[in-house]
Amino acid sequence: MSRITIIGGSGFIGSHLCHLLLKEKEYEVVVLDKKPSSVLPYGYRYADVCDINTLLKEIDTCDAIVNLAAEHRDDVTPRSLYDEVNVQGAKNIVQVCKEKKIERILFISSVAVYGFAPKGTDESGAINYFNDYGRTKWEAEKVYREWLNEDPVSRSLTIIRPTVVFGEGNRGNVYSLMKQIASGCFVMIGNGNNIKSLAYVENVAAFIKYCLNNPPGEHLYNYVDKPDLTMNELVRFIKSYFNQKKQFYVHVPYWMGYFIAILLDSLSYLTKKKYPLSRIRIEKFCKDTQFNTSISLTTSFICPVSLEEGLYRTLCSEFGISNKNLCETP
Numbered sequence: 001m002s003r004i005t006i007i008g009g010s011g012f013i014g015s016h017l018c019h020l021l022l023k024e025k026e027y028e029v030v031v032l033d034k035k036p037s038s039v040l041p042y043g044y045r046y047a048d049v050c051d052i053n054t055l056l057k058e059i060d061t062c063d064a065i066v067n068l069a070a071e072h073r074d075d076v077t078p079r080s081l082y083d084e085v086n087v088q089g090a091k092n093i094v095q096v097c098k099e100k101k102i103e104r105i106l107f108i109s110s111v112a113v114y115g116f117a118p119k120g121t122d123e124s125g126a127i128n129y130f131n132d133y134g135r136t137k138w139e140a141e142k143v144y145r146e147w148l149n150e151d152p153v154s155r156s157l158t159i160i161r162p163t164v165v166f167g168e169g170n171r172g173n174v175y176s177l178m179k180q181i182a183s184g185c186f187v188m189i190g191n192g193n194n195i196k197s198l199a200y201v202e203n204v205a206a207f208i209k210y211c212l213n214n215p216p217g218e219h220l221y222n223y224v225d226k227p228d229l230t231m232n233e234l235v236r237f238i239k240s241y242f243n244q245k246k247q248f249y250v251h252v253p254y255w256m257g258y259f260i261a262i263l264l265d266s267l268s269y270l271t272k273k274k275y276p277l278s279r280i281r282i283e284k285f286c287k288d289t290q291f292n293t294s295i296s297l298t299t300s301f302i303c304p305v306s307l308e309e310g311l312y313r314t315l316c317s318e319f320g321i322s323n324k325n326l327c328e329t330p
Contacts, residue, residue, distance in 0.1 A: 003028045003062040004212065007049060007093065008069030010037040012170050013108065017066070017205040032058055033069070049089030055096045064104040064212050067093055072110070072133050079132055086136035090143040097147065104156040105144055106211055111161045111197075111222060111291050113138040116283070119195060122292040123161075123220050131280065148218055158211045160204075162223040163291050167201030167310065168317040173284070174198065175318065176276075181238045182319055187250045189257035190286035192232035197224045197291045200310030203303040210301045222293040225307040231285075237308075241315045257282050 004021060006014050009031030018039040021027040031037040032047035032055070047054040049069045059065070071085040090107070097105060111117075112134035114125045129135045141159055148157040166174035180186050203225055211219065229237075261279040268275055295301055305313070 001026055001028050002064070002212065003030070003060070004064050004066065005030045005032060005059055005062045006066045006068065007032045007047070007055075008067065009033055009040070010035050010044070011068060012167070013165060013201055013204055013208075014066075014068045015039045015169070016167065016201045017068075017208055020202070020205045020209055030058075030060075030062070049092055050084050052092040052095060055092055056099065059096050059100060059102075061100055062102060064106060065093065065097065065102055066106045066108070066208060066212075068108050070108075070133075070137070082132040082136040083139075086133075087139045087143065090140035094143055094147040103151075103154050103216075104212075104214075105147070106158040106160070106208060107140065107144050108208070109137045109141055109159050109161045110134065111163045111289070113141070113161065114291070116287050116289075117291070119288050119290040120292050121222075121290075123222055123294055125291075145218065152217060154216055156214050156216045156219070158214050158219040158221075160208065160211070160221050160223050162199045162204050163197040163289065165199045165201055165204055167314055170201065170314075173281075174314070177234070178238050178315060178318065181235065182242055185250075186235070187252055188231070188235065189252045189282060190231070190254040192235065193230050194286055194288045195228050195230050195290040196234060197228050197289060198234075198307060199223050199225050200303075200305055200307060200314075202305050202310065206304050207295070207301055210299070221295050221299075222291050223295070224291050224293045225303060225310065227307065228290050229307075237311060238315065241312070242319075254282075254286050257286070 004027055006017060006029060008014050009018055010033035015038065018029055018031060018037065021029050029040060029043055031040050031044045034046065034048050037044040045058040047058045069085060069089055071081045113127050113129050114121050115128040115130040115134060117125050117128065127138055129138055144157050148155050164173060166172060204223055207223055258279065261277050261282045264275045264277050265279050
């Protein structure tokens with residue numbers, strides 16, 4: 001039986017990974033997090049990646065550590081939390097692995113390390129982050145590589161860089177888009193022709209599980225579920241789920257949305273109040289974020305759920321059962 005420690009295992013991806021591993025008897029799973037695990041309450045232990053003493057206390061010898069803990073929101077305050085959680089957290093995990101003689105780490109990074117990259121960027125793409133999240137994910141990767149290079153013959157490091165992850169229970173950007181369309185009043189900023197790469201959470205969890213037995217050395221992958229969709233295609237699919245014949249549809253040019261976001265950012269700075277619209281969110285929404293991956297070329301992994309099915313499952317879970325035949329194929 002393999003003993004797997006999942007740091008940040010009470011979160012979105014971690015909960016789905018726990019569900020997946022618990023289906024098989026070959027895994028013993030321990031969840032370390034600041035909040036209890038709803039999936040694995042009996043296997044949960046309190047720990048904070050910023051506090052190495054809690055990690056030393058709660059991490060026993062295991063076959064692999066999966067690190068999902070991260071500060072990732074665009075509006076994290078204080079900004080020092082990005083470094084404390086993402087970078088110092090990585091240093092603490094590495095120190096514990098050295099002391100406990102743990103030789104396998106799986107780190108869930110992000111395509112944010114590439115920034116607003118050229119379309120089709122794969123794992124060889126240039127590192128060009130534009131925010132603290134991308135910067136600290138890249139800094140954390142370097143921490144883990146230093147650990148690997150101390151003993152590359154015995155140690156195994158897998159770094160997975162997912163694109164935007166969506167699925168049941170998540171309240172991120174894809175859910176926000178679905179919720180706005182469900183309301184019958186949708187505002188499209190930009191022309192909608194920009195391309196988005198997405199990743200369904202169950203597929204991400206399945207790929208993490210696939211990588212648990214990676215041999216010594218470094219293994220680097222982007223994670224993307226194909227095919228990529230334009231914003232217009234994604235919006236049409238979601239609208240068809242709700243069978244909306246008529247909808248209050250507002251088209252706002254990019255320059256106008258960007259200008260409004262700058263005003264709100266300034267107001268947020270003065271009032272210390274956070275707004276749902278910001279400059280960085282407008283940029284993310286309107287720019288191409290299309291990535292490629294080497295997974296199909298270098299591994300035998302097959303994602304268990306199609307992107308269309310993942311979108312449909314998410315819509316059903318969050319908004320109720322619909323007639324699947326109404327959904328247009330993206």
